[in-house]
Amino acid sequence: MAVIEGEKVSDIKRLEDIARGIRIDILKMLAEAGSGHTGGSLSATDIVTALYFHKMRHNPKDPAWKERDRFILSKGHAAPLLYAVLARSGYFDPSLLSTLRRLGSPLQGHPNSKSLPGIEVSTGSLGQGLSVASGICLGLRLNNIPARVYCLLGDGETQEGQVWEAAMTAAHYGLDNLCAIVDNNGLQIDGPVEEIMRVSPMNDKWRAFGWNVIEIDGHDMAAILSALDEAEKIKGRPTVIIAHTIKGKGVSFFEGRVEYHGKAPTSDELKRALKELGE
Amino acid sequence: MKATRDAYGEALLELGKRRADVVVLDADLSGSTKTGEFAKAFPERFFNIGISEQDMIGTAAGLSLSGKLPFASTFAIFATGRAWEQIRQTICYSNLNVKIVATHGGITVGEDGASHQSVEDIALMRVLPNMTVVVPADAYETKGVVDVISESYGPTYVRLGRAKVKEIMPEGYRFHIGRAYTFNLGRHANIIACGIMVAEALKASEALRNDGIDVGVINMSTIKPLDGDVLIQAARTSGFIVTAEEHSIIGGLGGAVSEFLSENYPVVIKRVGVKDSFGTSGEPGALLKLYGLTSEDMVKLIKETITISNC
């Protein structure tokens, strides 16, 4: 799947259908594992689907391909989403998905680059991915490789100081090969981001740090694709896409519910969720 | 006399000429860490990240992921303390080829005082899986260390000093990761030292020889992985080991040697180092005296211990 021109999916309906399948994979994996992060995996599903099945140039048969676009999951707890997308893209056998979080599984609770192909760097401790992304961008530029780097952050995650250190660095070095995406679902673990530690006005902050800012509905596939295209056209500075999303998107009884941040569906919830998703 | 940081600046410059993939990062201390020399010669391969050590470590990780060989430098306490978890999560867990070469290790930083004197960095780096930890003893060894680590894959921490130190390693000596250098083995005691304490240990050994006490000196410049063979040989020869480091006696070289020997060849061990305290402002020589890190302190300790165990 995906990838090198010709194989990429550009039909919106088809992409939405892939995203639906990814959501189903995520829910099954989590239910099987009995633990893991549901809300933040579902909120970013449309974005990551768009990246891997439409936007990014990558080759599942050659994960170390030098010219590939890179994806850094800075919010590493959305590992189930990344695993489902990598499996459906062809990086590894989808039957591995059912081993999530089990002893001996390469599908660690948070992504481990040493255990699974397609993972650029190990994450899980929030706030670190954007620095890595900008380092890769600097290296790509030195190597004259025109690849792009995408980095997905949580909105709560942007409370970490290092995110803003990295934001400064990326702007200072004019990294237009970098595109950060904030999964702006409004929730973190202990409650709404607005109540726990206000990050808003998010757009003004990034703009003040020297970034090009694009704001979209993070579940509108067409909007995601055009934002990704627009980001690529901006020269001289990095772009951040603030994607307004709903935590737990796709399953009515998980949507906007803070308690489903780090809770896996029960078998009953799984049944009802799959029905809603038309499975 | 030359500071190990000066040797680093020179070695980096030479390495930069030889290898186009070498990149250097600093956090607003390039004049002090001596990465400024590289920066002048190769401005396009030097990245000043500003006063943001955590981002510097992450950016270095990213550069290594794109095939570069990054050297990241700042003061020891900021590199290993402020950015510890970045080193753990991003560099060590992903096993990335990033070289963290920090200067201003230990109390001989001097007048800047405790905030800038790192006596914890070796412990902080040693505990991390995949990490190699090296503390060269002089400028000559530092150059060798830079060359060797640039040729070997993996996360590496190198601790350098601010003050000028005497050249003590013999000409022709070649550094190897994980291989200690034995100056001599003593029958009564063997001092396992690193960094500036190797020179002090040599002085102590010399002084004790005049009193008929035979003390060996070993430069354990690689603290991780430790040279276990040399340690066992030293313990077997003398039955008494002294460790010496410009670092807390907790968790550093003394900790590492004690852990290893207690499991593999238990003998009497005494640790010379900073005794669970912060540093303080002062002239480096005076600080070494105040914290008990001179050759005289070692002579006293060895004499006392030998007398006690003889009666």
Ligand SMILES: Cc1ncc(C[n+]2csc(CCOP(=O)(O)OP(=O)(O)O)c2C)c(N)n1
């Ligand atoms: C440095 C760090 N601190 C705390 C945590 C625990 N943690 C995991 S997810 C999370 C909340 C993240 O919220 P947000 O970034 O908004 O993610 P999302 O809503 O997309 O799940 C926290 C605090 C962590 N993983 N890393």
Ligand SMILES: [Mg+2]
């Ligand atoms: Mg959130």
